[in-house]
Amino acid sequence: MTTVEERPHTGFGRTLRKEDVRLVRGKGNYVDDVRLPGMLHGALLRSPYAHARILSIDTSAAEAMPKVLAVITGETLKGLGLAWMPTLSYDVQAVLATDKVRYQGQEVAFVIAEDHYAARDAVELIEVDYEPLPAVIDAKKALDPDSPVIRDDKENQADNHIFDWEAGDQAKTDEVFANAEVVVAEDILYPRVHPAPLETCGSVADMDPVTGKLTLYTTSQAPHAHRTVYALVAGLPEHKIRVIAPDIGGGFGNKVGIYPGYVMSIVGSIVTGKPVKWVEDRSEHLMSTAFARDYHMRGEIAATKDGKILGLRVKVIADHGAFNATAQPTKFPAGFFHVFTGSYDLQAAHCSVTGVYTNKAPGGVAYACSFRITEAVYLVERMVDVLAYELKADPAELRMKNLLQPEQFPYTTQTGWEYDSGDYPKALQLAMDMAGYDELRREQAEKRERGELMGIGVAFFTEAVGAGPRKHMDILGLGMADGAELRIHPTGKAVLRISVKTQGQGHETTFAQIVGNELGLPTADIEVVHGDTDQTPFGLGTYGSRSTPVSGAATALVARKIRDKAKIIASAMLEVSPDDLEWAGDRFHVKGDPEQAKTIQEIAMAAHSSLELPEGIEGHLDATTVYNPPNLTYPFGAYICVVDVDPGTGGVKVRRFIAVDDCGVRINPMIVEGQVHGGLADGVGMALMQVIAFDEEGNHLGASFMDYLLPTSLECPSWELGATYTPSPHHPIGAKGVGESATVGSPCAVVNAVLDAIKVRHADMPLTPAAVWGAMQGRPIRT
Ligand code: CDP
Numbered sequence: 001m002t003t004v005e006e007r008p009h010t011g012f013g014r015t016l017r018k019e020d021v022r023l024v025r026g027k028g029n030y031v032d033d034v035r036l037p038g039m040l041h042g043a044l045l046r047s048p049y050a051h052a053r054i055l056s057i058d059t060s061a062a063e064a065m066p067k068v069l070a071v072i073t074g075e076t077l078k079g080l081g082l083a084w085m086p087t088l089s090y091d092v093q094a095v096l097a098t099d100k101v102r103y104q105g106q107e108v109a110f111v112i113a114e115d116h117y118a119a120r121d122a123v124e125l126i127e128v129d130y131e132p133l134p135a136v137i138d139a140k141k142a143l144d145p146d147s148p149v150i151r152d153d154k155e156n157q158a159d160n161h162i163f164d165w166e167a168g169d170q171a172k173t174d175e176v177f178a179n180a181e182v183v184v185a186e187d188i189l190y191p192r193v194h195p196a197p198l199e200t201c202g203s204v205a206d207m208d209p210v211t212g213k214l215t216l217y218t219t220s221q222a223p224h225a226h227r228t229v230y231a232l233v234a235g236l237p238e239h240k241i242r243v244i245a246p247d248i249g250g251g252f253g254n255k256v257g258i259y260p261g262y263v264m265s266i267v268g269s270i271v272t273g274k275p276v277k278w279v280e281d282r283s284e285h286l287m288s289t290a291f292a293r294d295y296h297m298r299g300e301i302a303a304t305k306d307g308k309i310l311g312l313r314v315k316v317i318a319d320h321g322a323f324n325a326t327a328q329p330t331k332f333p334a335g336f337f338h339v340f341t342g343s344y345d346l347q348a349a350h351c352s353v354t355g356v357y358t359n360k361a362p363g364g365v366a367y368a369c370s371f372r373i374t375e376a377v378y379l380v381e382r383m384v385d386v387l388a389y390e391l392k393a394d395p396a397e398l399r400m401k402n403l404l405q406p407e408q409f410p411y412t413t414q415t416g417w418e419y420d421s422g423d424y425p426k427a428l429q430l431a432m433d434m435a436g437y438d439e440l441r442r443e444q445a446e447k448r449e450r451g452e453l454m455g456i457g458v459a460f461f462t463e464a465v466g467a468g469p470r471k472h473m474d475i476l477g478l479g480m481a482d483g484a485e486l487r488i489h490p491t492g493k494a495v496l497r498i499s500v501k502t503q504g505q506g507h508e509t510t511f512a513q514i515v516g517n518e519l520g521l522p523t524a525d526i527e528v529v530h531g532d533t534d535q536t537p538f539g540l541g542t543y544g545s546r547s548t549p550v551s552g553a554a555t556a557l558v559a560r561k562i563r564d565k566a567k568i569i570a571s572a573m574l575e576v577s578p579d580d581l582e583w584a585g586d587r588f589h590v591k592g593d594p595e596q597a598k599t600i601q602e603i604a605m606a607a608h609s610s611l612e613l614p615e616g617i618e619g620h621l622d623a624t625t626v627y628n629p630p631n632l633t634y635p636f637g638a639y640i641c642v643v644d645v646d647p648g649t650g651g652v653k654v655r656r657f658i659a660v661d662d663c664g665v666r667i668n669p670m671i672v673e674g675q676v677h678g679g680l681a682d683g684v685g686m687a688l689m690q691v692i693a694f695d696e697e698g699n700h701l702g703a704s705f706m707d708y709l710l711p712t713s714l715e716c717p718s719w720e721l722g723a724t725y726t727p728s729p730h731h732p733i734g735a736k737g738v739g740e741s742a743t744v745g746s747p748c749a750v751v752n753a754v755l756d757a758i759k760v761r762h763a764d765m766p767l768t769p770a771a772v773w774g775a776m777q778g779r780p781i782r783t
Helices: 060-064 074-080 116-124 171-180 222-235 260-273 280-288 373-391 396-402 423-436 437-449 508-519 547-574 600-607 669-690 741-758 769-778
Strands: 040-046 052-058 068-073 084-086 093-095 107-113 129-134 161-168 182-195 200-208 214-218 241-244 276-279 291-303 309-321 348-356 364-367 453-462 482-488 494-498 524-530 581-583 587-589 594-599 621-626 636-645 652-662 718-724
Touching: 040 116, 040 260, 040 587, 052 107, 060 068, 060 116, 068 074, 068 116, 068 260, 074 621, 084 669, 093 348, 093 669, 171 291, 171 309, 171 741, 182 373, 200 260, 214 222, 222 241, 241 741, 260 482, 291 373, 309 373, 373 396, 373 741, 396 423, 396 453, 423 437, 423 453, 423 600, 423 636, 423 652, 423 718, 437 453, 437 547, 453 494, 453 741, 482 547, 482 600, 494 508, 494 741, 508 524, 508 547, 508 600, 547 587, 547 594, 547 600, 547 621, 587 600, 600 621, 636 718, 636 741, 652 669, 669 718, 669 769, 741 769
Parallel strands: 040 276, 214 241, 291 364, 309 348, 494 524, 652 718
Antiparallel strands: 040 107, 052 129, 068 107, 084 093, 161 348, 182 291, 200 214, 200 276, 291 309, 453 636, 482 494, 482 621, 581 587, 587 594, 636 652
């Protein structure tokens, strides 16, 4: 197939990123850069306990401090009916604790002062009398009858149970398992990790006492959804709320939800009549904002003796922390976990997921993945390797034998997904060729003879991105469609307004490229406006790699509307029928006569001129649209990781990483590769070094980057990337999302490589040197 890079005049290709003109010069404008006249500063007092009753709070010393304007507690909020706020999963979460604290780091009081330092100092003077309670830390024990009930604020909540959810055909799956020649089971933990964007969360609220309009500058991946939630909670009409998400220093799912700090900056501005800024520090961020994963899985795989996989069965305990604040489509409390059948042709599958409360921070967000797909892919790709281990089969060959074949698409999985398109064997074969797979296995065998531990890990993944069709998907009742508005100025320069919000992934460039591709306008002539609810159409924001599949489609379609209108105007200009015109990439010309042509710029000027326009055609060259995707898009990939393990220390060196990704048509291959690089680094981090751990009392053990380790270039190899191109049949430009593919596919490839090196069937992440050493000795270590 011809790659997009080879096509002329498309607008697609390796264009440098427009936003980098400001971002790489340090001229970005982040929330903490916002400074408004008279602005005050807020700081939060947080709980030192994971579970404790609040007996009393004394704020007098803090209030008496110079520069302090107000100290707000949960009791103050209770009086205003604001002590609790709704979560995105139909639960409630304390804005400031009133009765109890339910995790370490929970918000207890808010100080407003003239400067940040005074606010932080005053926080230290607040005295809280706590009665410590036993903490529930182990998700598997959360439902024990003697476990303390965390959510005694809720009526009819007698235990720590949140939900039970299942997908697939249980009876059929049980039958397949009963008749299978081989059944292998494994306990697999996807530990709690944190998205850890470099910019922490923050907001500046400015309630204008005269107009009654609230302007909120905030770290939000979903400004429109946030605005509607604030409108519903505060009873303010939406036109009296303006949410501005300026530049964002990484989101990764962490900035989808609404945090108490945002709400408190608003309350603070209402109380003081002045703008109030709140920006958390790194420890606050790691302790209290949305975590990811924390899935405790019991997987089972059924197969024939010669390695034909027949079925998958999995039971999950999902640790959701103290409040169920996960962000995912309403119908799916376990997100898209039921995509766990992966890339294989199975006879049956069944999963059941039980959500539980524990004394940990809420969240459970899709950290760089589409709603729990990372957990699902990790499960299936570990189980396939566990099967290979038992059958003494080669993991790449076992996968090749079971992958879906190109002619099976569109393919409906045993749990109801309709995969749109794919050529899986081609991608795996390419990865194996790039790796030199057979040669690597020979090298491994030779090294084993010398006592050297080299491992080769294989993973294949299918993602489901672009949430989603309105009839299946909403968040808090809001359908997941996205709007786009395009205006062509008289001189042919354009402004595109979109509802999604870039957090560094280059929308200002790629969305301009989509318009350029449709209309033949130079990318430099197209401004992309985003992240301001007063300036952009409604839509649900950026997460789950949904921007290109949903908003990118809206962008292509709105440009096509403009092109249709431009054709009619061109026909008037050239005095021919529209049917006699042909589109030539950037102009309409008379069929058979390329000289008789009007460029899109000439047409734009004519649309604003005194030219008499055809009947029914309004002036100007503007259009709007709303795109409701008919299906998700299903990018996929084949990853191979090569590691060397130090037999003396258990230390792991990732020597090579080959990643073949297929996200259909690539708008900007350079940006796609950048997205893949980041996701692969994420995977190395999760596989080898990251975990948000707690001690038995619920003390958080990873509240700084000294303890919660981010991978650096030292831990990452030089990535070897490959691509196949299978367009999505239903996306207007054939693009599938890609932002999160690598985060989804890579952790398992690294883990499979390490376990292959030490010849161990399973060990849980993170595979720190101690964990690898323990596994080598047959003594699993859980960090
Ligand atoms: O929703 P999010 O932007 O995080 O994910 P995405 O839609 O997968 O896009 C990530 C970046 O890669 C955006 O700048 C996309 O426009 C770009 N991309 C691309 O150039 N070609 C694709 N087929 C998919 C994404």
